[in-house]
Amino acid sequence: MKPSQLIRLYPAQWRERYGPEFSALLEELPTSPRLAFDVFVSAMTARVVQLRRRFAGGALDPRGSNGIAMLGFVLMAPSTILVLAFALKFKVGVAGPFDAISGPSQAIAVLHYFLVFAPWVSLALVSRAMVCPSVRRSGMGLSIQLEAHADRLTLAIAFVAVLVLFVLMRYFLFQHSPVWGWSAWSVPWSWFAPPWDRR
Amino acid sequence: MSQPDVPSEAGVLILLSLATGPKHGYAMMTDISAFADTRVGPGTLYTALARLEEDGLIAAVASDDRRRPYRITPSGLTALKARAESLRRLASVATRRLAAR
Numbered sequence: 001m002k003p004s005q006l007i008r009l010y011p012a013q014w015r016e017r018y019g020p021e022f023s024a025l026l027e028e029l030p031t032s033p034r035l036a037f038d039v040f041v042s043a044m045t046a047r048v049v050q051l052r053r054r055f056a057g058g059a060l061d062p063r064g065s066n067g068i069a070m071l072g073f074v075l076m077a078p079s080t081i082l083v084l085a086f087a088l089k090f091k092v093g094v095a096g097p098f099d100a101i102s103g104p105s106q107a108i109a110v111l112h113y114f115l116v117f118a119p120w121v122s123l124a125l126v127s128r129a130m131v132c133p134s135v136r137r138s139g140m141g142l143s144i145q146l147e148a149h150a151d152r153l154t155l156a157i158a159f160v161a162v163l164v165l166f167v168l169m170r171y172f173l174f175q176h177s178p179v180w181g182w183s184a185w186s187v188p189w190s191w192f193a194p195p196w197d198r199r
Numbered sequence: 200m201s202q203p204d205v206p207s208e209a210g211v212l213i214l215l216s217l218a219t220g221p222k223h224g225y226a227m228m229t230d231i232s233a234f235a236d237t238r239v240g241p242g243t244l245y246t247a248l249a250r251l252e253e254d255g256l257i258a259a260v261a262s263d264d265r266r267r268p269y270r271i272t273p274s275g276l277t278a279l280k281a282r283a284e285s286l287r288r289l290a291s292v293a294t295r296r297l298a299a300r
Contacts, residue, residue: 018245024265025241042242097292152264196255 006036008042011050038180069154072125079115082166116168125160129154209239209247210256214271214279223266226289251275251292 007026029035110174130150150158204219216222231239239247249271251257256275262266263280272280 014249018249020265021224021267022241022245025228025245028225029228029241037242039242042240042246045246 006039006043009040010046013050014046033089049126064136068129069126069157070154072129072161073157074121076119076164079119079168080164103183105192118160119165119168123158123165126158126161130158207250209243209246210237211235211252211279211282213244213247213251213269214275214282217269217271217275218279221260221261221268221270223262223268225266227269242292 007015007023010019024037024040131148212231212235213227215234216227221231222230228239228241228244233286248257252259252269254274255272256278257269258272260270263270283288
């Protein structure tokens, strides 16, 4: 492969900006394996830089951040409703919504999986929206930084996700789920019981 | 705007090369080879060049030629002076400590 063809390894955005002048430079230099290797490493570096920017850009852009956080909120909305139904059933004594999704059918089992895992995914999305890891070359070494960005909406969604997960793990997964009968474990789950369930 | 990182070794060589006036890539490579006795590959050159431009330390000069020249910016000059001073201090310490042996 000619060095000029190696330009294709660079990201499109980089080629658009530097492609013509870089091609002109390569045309002036004698072809050698060392040159090809240098261009190859540079192209890979440009790709890593682009990936890092994409990763960081989404997290630090307030609109992108809110979008990701809102996606997390929408994803865990059914679980949030379920948790509210839990509270109604065990605290107030209203059974309706929760009992409606009980039963041994396969569809209900799939729904249970979704309801239990959705808040974890939501929490991951919200964390992704709030925290931006970045790796940069710094002198002879690497500098790894974690940048945090959070507005009230993102923090509120993260708080709801943690709350929903807590209640789900306590009630749904370990005691009431027909999918996993883990309530027989000798773990003192009562330690984690919410106030309304303490006897 | 965030504080730009300290320029890499290739970045410093580019800044030094541009300190005498605008140059395009090939002219920079030739100049660096002459004053630093080291060869900077085209890929390495453009990786550093893109970074310097992003940090505002150099800027492209308008040109009809495919070979686009670059010039050092006032921020680039400041960064280069700071790096030169740092290297001067380092050289001074090295000279003293080596003389003591």
